[in-house]
Amino acid sequence: MSDGPVAPQPGAGRARQNVIYRAGVLGRTPAVPTDFAGLERLARRKTSRRGWAYIAGGAGEGATMRANREAFDRWKIVPRVLRDVSRRDLSVELFGRTLPAPVLLAPVGAAELAHPDADVAIAGAAAELGVPYIFSNQGCAPMEESAAAMGDSPRWFQLYWSSDDDLVDSLLARAKTIGADAVVVTLDTTLLGWRPQDLNLGSLPFARGEGIAQYTSDPTFVRIVRERIAAAAGARPEVEVTLGAIRTLLSMSRRYPGRLLDNLRSPEPRAAVETFLDIYSRPSLTWTEIESLRERTDLPVLLKGILHPDDARRALDAGADGIIVSNHGGRQVDGAIASLDALVGIAPAVDGRVPVLLDSGIRTGSDVFKALALGADAVTVGRPHLYGLAVGGREGARDAVANIIAEFDLTLGLSGLTSVKEITADALTRT
Structure with missing residues (x-):
């Protein structure tokens, strides 16, 4: 049985619930758990030891991964009642596109460690939902194959700035050819973080030809x-x-x-x-190279890995069209600031001049709500869609993200709001 929806429509939360509850009448339960803890447990059972170390592991002792979750826990939603929330609008505008929800599928490297269909399956899942997939520079399928699986649906491309500029230019040209709406330059992996789970197995996927x-x-x-x-x-x-x-x-x-x-x-x-x-990486990367992007591509450019307000301001000076606040899902620096905590300082520094997205730690629809209330224009979802992929391939990735969007829709309405534009910091209190 398919648990899956198509692109989110008004009332996405109730529609998703109805699909699941109606199947329950027939004795069927969701193939993809609707809670993150259950999804994570099932994904771990489906994944090899080496695969799980890579896709679930973090830097050092995992302090940054824990900090990402603790940051969300410190903020509480304050619902308002007796408001007409019968019609809700989740849509947002990003780079000339109207998206059905403020959710994108984050780039994940070496996704074949979760499922052999990897990037092509993730791309298909995103296309069904109508939300963008940011093609990974460390993908297991050429970007052209992933694009073919999406039809006219929105896609972005993630760039790791290589030490060879000709290669950088070639990747940017290919991104333009496949119809990418934007390029996301990842800044926080000029060196690979200390990842004990992989190190203890002596396992680097790229050294086996995976993810290149x-x-x-x-x-x-x-x-x-x-x-x-x-x-x-x-x-x-x-x-x-x-x-x-x-x-x-x-x-x-x-x-x-x-x-x-x-x-x-x-x-x-x-x-x-x-x-x-x-x-593949360039430890010498500086703002000089970033400033050259305007000569290399006419696509909108977002900088991913910004965690300090001063770097956000410098990104605007360098011509960035958007910022993604991210600590790489806790995979690069152990003991780093949580992405949500960083957002609190970065959003007012940017002051609406370019879109600000939040990455790292998003697990639920209420997380999406909190991120938007604190100044994000949209979020990217990483491990949830990868775990869904491990559980059920394309449909699993789709359903894992559909569940997040459905919960976000219900959280919006139950908080007394009817559109993304109405979500502000007034909807939260900090504990």
Whole structure:
């Protein structure tokens, strides 16, 4: 049975409830748990140990992940009563699009660790809901394949600024070609955070060829790889032959474009992984490169990873068209400020000049409400849609986000409000 809705309509919360309760009359319960704790437990059972370490793990001792949730808990909603809330409007305007709800699907790298259909399934789920999916730069499918699964539905593209500017330009050009509405430049991963869950398993997905499909499908990247192979002609790299090494070679070869047998005989799959690991991040990235974006693309540019009001102001000076307040879901710096706490200072600094989105820690519809009350124009949802993917593929990702949107709709109405525009800080109190 499909539990799924189409794009959210007025009354999305009641409609979603009715689908589930009517199925309950027939003895059927939701395939995707409607509470985050239940969703997380089921996703963990469906995911390998290595996959769970990557998609659920955080930096260090997990303090930032906990802080993200604690920040939401400190704010309480103050409902108002005896208001006509029979009609509610969840829609928002972002970069020329009217979205049915202020929710986007965040970029998640190496999503095949949750489900083999990965990015294409997530893209299809977002298209059914009518909300944007931000294609991951560390995706498991070329952005063109994900775009094909979405039809005319909105999509954005996340950019990790490589150490090779030609590659950056190529990725930006492809994003334009696939009809991306915006580019999201992620700023907080110029170095990979200390992630014990992955480290204790010696597991980095990209080193196995997982999550590098945007690169292996890119003509500029392939040219770089072949130039490196040519420059190293005649050199014989020392390779320790172990069972693990053989498995890794198979993993690389399966994921590299072309026939598996040909890839096993070719140096390209291994060289592609080595090249990626060398150039995918840029620790020297500064505001100078960000300011050059206006010459590189005419797409709206949002900067993701802003946590300080001064950086938000500098982003506006650099020409940013939007800001995403994010601590990377607690995956980069242990003990960092919660994204919601950062939003409280950043929203007034931006003062409505560009859209401000909140990322990291969103789990429920009431979280969406609180984020908007504190100044966000929309939110991005990460782990919930990835966990839904693990539980039920495309339908699972769709239903996990549909549940959040449905709860947001009901929270809006039960708080005495009828539209996103009416949500202000007056609807909250801090404890």
